[in-house]
Amino acid sequence: MRLRGVTGEAMRDILSGTTHALLYAAALMAIMFTAAGAELLQLRSIDERIDDYVSSGASTYVVEYPGRIDARSCESLADAPGVHAAGAIRTADSRISFAVLPSTSLPLLEATPGAVQALASANSRDTRALTGSESSGVWLSGQAAETLGLTSGQTARLADDTPATIAGVYPSPEDGRSSNATYAVVQPVPRDGVFDECLIKTWPVPDSIESLALLSVGTVSDDGDNRPTVRQLNTRFGAGLDSSALFSSRATAWMPALAGGVALALGFVAVWTRRLELASALHCGVPKPALVLQMMLETASWTFAAIVLCLPLPLAVMHLWAGSAPQQIVVLTLRPMLAAALGAVAGAVAASLCVRERDLFAYFKRRI
Template identity: 45%
Template sequence: MSREQDTVAPAIDRDTAETGRMRLRGVVDEAWRDIVSGTSHAFMLMLILAALVGGLSAADLFSIRSIAQQVDRYIVSGASTYVIEFKGRISGEACERLSSVDGVLASGALRSRNDKVTSAVLPSAGIPSLDATTGALGVFASSTRSSGATLTARDYDGIWLSSQAARSVHARAGNRLALRAGGRVRVAGVFQYPDDGRSTSYDYVALSQVPAAADDFDQCLVKAWPVPDAMQSLLQSTVSSWSSDASQQPTISQLNSTQGTQLDAVKTFRERQSALAPVVMFVSALFAGYAAVRARRLELASAMHCGEPKIALWLQMLLETLMWCCSAIIVTAPLIVWALTHMETGIIISSTTLVGILSRIPAAALVGVLAGASMAMLITRERDLFRYFKNR
């Protein structure tokens, strides 16, 4: 008897497993037939969901880009560039070292010169001249960019002119400027200095590169983003010697104060209206998934009345829902790829983080439609078949 039971038990297990596989295959086949035949309205639902995912993703993406452009304008205007001025008491090396601080894009020291650059083209008006460390040249070279500038040894060979000074003497980068006293000087570069509210101290100057190993500079410029909370302390750390006279103290100012004293990009980013896009997507997808299954309640109740297990029907609805939902996500995937390759948002957010943020919307869509479909399936009952038929 025991031997007979041992023989029958594995046979029953095999039959059960085979029956389960056949039932699962039948569910998959039925789901596929519903999609192909149009019973599930998968194509229409895919288009609706794709429009929602694409629209909300685009709204959030353009909102993020708008914030990035706002930050870019703030930096380019010189609002995030700070200047400490203390005549003859700024350490060039200490100022240059600030470039290693997190958030500092470039820093360098300046010192006034007694002589001017007087060209043969305009001998009656000399160009005020400043000594500049390599970092200071980097600050001015990137004056119209939100990032720092990478200069080579060739860029330090000669003088740098502001765009206004270069126009007055008809000079261009790489040219040799004839001087009134004789000889020529190479113009290593020309930096843009727009009239947009920034300090006029540097709109008509010539910069000559000098070593930073001196403690008698007049100014230290620091271009930063995000601006460190301890910016004032950092600037004061460049002072080589303090005066005992209370009236002789360093002054700290923005290069351009017309854009406001600060820009809280983190707060602006967190409080953007499109940050609620995943929530809106989830609610919309929940409704779409619920409506898609609830509209077929008569068909589902009839199937249950004919002996189809509810769990099998639930699995079938999930498979059909997954099909049109995943298709919608795939259709909108190129939007994220395009955003990464064409939209410059790196000033406030990395590409990896941007992908993570945008991925929340399709993820919310997937969870929403599956939850909605499950809810609709849960409240669909066989005993309500007559009521479904009467209300049809």
């Protein structure tokens, strides 16, 4: 039997409804969509947990060593793998008062550009570069801005009538962070000289974060009791978050195998319910390889239809995924879908191979 004859017979079965292509395409689409959706929900849950951890400041580390943090060394840590921003902070000798509340003075902190960048993205997983206008003027913590009634871009008057441009407002939620920048005014300064702290925003957290952080220290005191300390900005979420372990231990890790197994059963049933028809074809002289190929083509038709119907899901993930690396999420979403497609075809082939001509009369007797 020639290939043209096999494809023609497969096409006639599909168009006549013998294959029940629409029914099996809908069933396979349900398997694919359920498996891919479950995987997507699990990945989203992991991504949200990482977002909460990073945006809380749990992956941000602070090196404290008053008067001994080298600004340039601290800023250079931003080039290390996993470090998104790093900068130095020191407390100014004087405090600052605004004309709207002249009787209330706020701590004035001097921060290098990297520190301002880390503060500006304190409640976000991502870290963005500062614009030119954000690099000049002063920054207010969210609490200070609310108290003073000031917003980003405004020009405020200090208590001595000096104008001050509000370059930006950085978040300062009361969520367990231990920082002197929670209620303060931050003045951007050049990355020169010595400071009190080095702020390092990371993700994923480097294994050698403490050793890396200590590279920001300029000189170490001879006093054994006077040593730099490295701590998390926020310890509310624990000492660490193993995202690799979360991913490998997720409940849907075996979803491709499960989807493939269920689809294999579906493909087997789709062909096995036609065993009387197939055995009759074998009895009439149709070669077994040609029959197997015909079943593969018919199964491939509704398998392809199911894939096309499920494509909006990975396309939506590509454009709407709020987390990082959407391409990797799309690949993980496609895995159970492709496994289901291969399982359906494999099941059809297995059922085709199980049909035997000598069992024709047995199939006839047991027909429904």
